[in-house]
Each structure stands twice: as structure tokens, then as C-alpha cells.
Amino acid sequence: MKPVFQKIISADIGDCFSACIASILEVSFDVPNFHSDDHSSWLMKWNNWLEPINLQLVWFPFGFEPMPNGYAILSVSSALFPEMTHAVVWYQGKDGKGKIIHNPNPSDPRRNNISFDDYRLIYVLGVLDPSKSVGVSAMQDTET
Numbered sequence: 001m002k003p004v005f006q007k008i009i010s011a012d013i014g015d016c017f018s019a020c021i022a023s024i025l026e027v028s029f030d031v032p033n034f035h036s037d038d039h040s041s042w043l044m045k046w047n048n049w050l051e052p053i054n055l056q057l058v059w060f061p062f063g064f065e066p067m068p069n070g071y072a073i074l075s076v077s078s079a080l081f082p083e084m085t086h087a088v089v090w091y092q093g094k095d096g097k098g099k100i101i102h103n104p105n106p107s108d109p110r111r112n113n114i115s116f117d118d119y120r121l122i123y124v125l126g127v128l129d130p131s132k133s134v135g136v137s138a139m140q141d142t143e144t
Contacts, residue, residue, distance in 0.1 A: 001071055001089060002026045006104040008033070011081035019104035020073045020087045021046075024125060051128065058126045062119040067092045071125070074100060077118035079108050085120055088112070 006019040007029065015033040022031045032049055034042040047056045060067075062074065074090040089102035100112045 001091070001102065003089075003102045004029050004104060005106050009080070009105060009107055011078075011084050014081075014084075014086075016104045017073065017087040020089050020102070023089050023102055023104065024071045024073070050125070054128050054132050055125050056128050057123050059121050059123045062122050064122065067096075067098060067122070068124050069094050073123040074119060075121040075123070076114050077120065079110050079114075080105075087123075088114065090122060 001023055004019045004022040006014065006016045008015045013033065013035060015035065017035055018031045018033045019029065022029050025031075032045070034045040034049075043057060043059070050056055057073075069092050072090045072092065073087050075085045075087055078084040078086040080086075086105065086108070088100045088104065090098055091101045092098035100114055103110070103112050103114075
């Protein structure tokens with residue numbers, strides 16, 4: 001995981017989720033911001049974008065048991081925009097303990113110290129076809 005910070009801090013078109021995807025995949029910030037599109041179809045658009053690299057986003061309510069190990073995106077209540085959510089990078093260890101390891105908003109006064117009461121959903125990057133490798137390196141090749 002390489003921390004990437006969001007470029008747009010806004011209630012309507014913020015790109016915190018895109019920054020989390022870029023951080024987890026360890027790619028440049030040249031990932032789409034589907035939150036600026038129709039909010040009802042953003043998850044489908046993310047999954048269409050991730051499909052060529054053999055990944056998909058799957059979501060669970062936070063606290064789902066057992067929580068999958070590894071990196072994920074945690075949706076939390078926004079500190080800056082009431083009634084909105086914010087995305088941060090979560091890491092769940094093999095010991096069953098998880099924590100926020102990256103907040104892509106440098107203006108968030110909470111940084112990584114977000115109250116458990118603010119946790120909402122967890123988005124996990126799942127492999128579409130386990131018989132194939134994940135193609136993040138192929139995605140990086142197209143960035144040049």
C-alpha cells in the first residue's frame with residue numbers, strides 16, 4: 001500500500017474513494033472518479049473498470065464476521081460534510097485485528113483516529129477468477 005491523497009475535497013465530487021483504490025493498487029492517481037457520475041451506478045462502473053485486471057469490489061456492513069484479511073476501503077462518516085461518507089484504507093491482519101492505515105484527506109482533523117461509531121461499510125477488492133493472476137502490472141504498463 002502506497003498512500004495517495006485525494007485531489008478533490010467536495011461533498012458532491014470528492015475523490016477519496018479513487019485515492020483509496022490508487023493507494024491499495026499502488027498505482028498513480030490516474031484512476032477514475034466515478035463518484036462524480038450518477039451515484040446509483042458508481043459500484044457497477046468501478047467493477048467494470050477493475051474487471052480487466054481480474055478484480056471486483058464487494059461490500060459488507062462493517063463488522064461482518066469474519067472480516068477478510070488484507071487491505072480494504074472503509075466507508076466512514078465524513079468529518080467535513082454532514083450526511084456524507086468518506087473513504088479510508090483499512091488493513092485487517094491475520095490476528096483478526098484491523099485498523100485504519102491511511103486517510104486520503106489531508107484536511108480531515110481526525111486523520112486515522114476515526115471513532116468506531118462512524119464506521120459504515122467495508123469494500124474489499126476480490127479476485128474474479130482465481131485461476132488467473134491479478135493484472136495490476138498490466139495496468140501500470142498502460143500508464144506510460
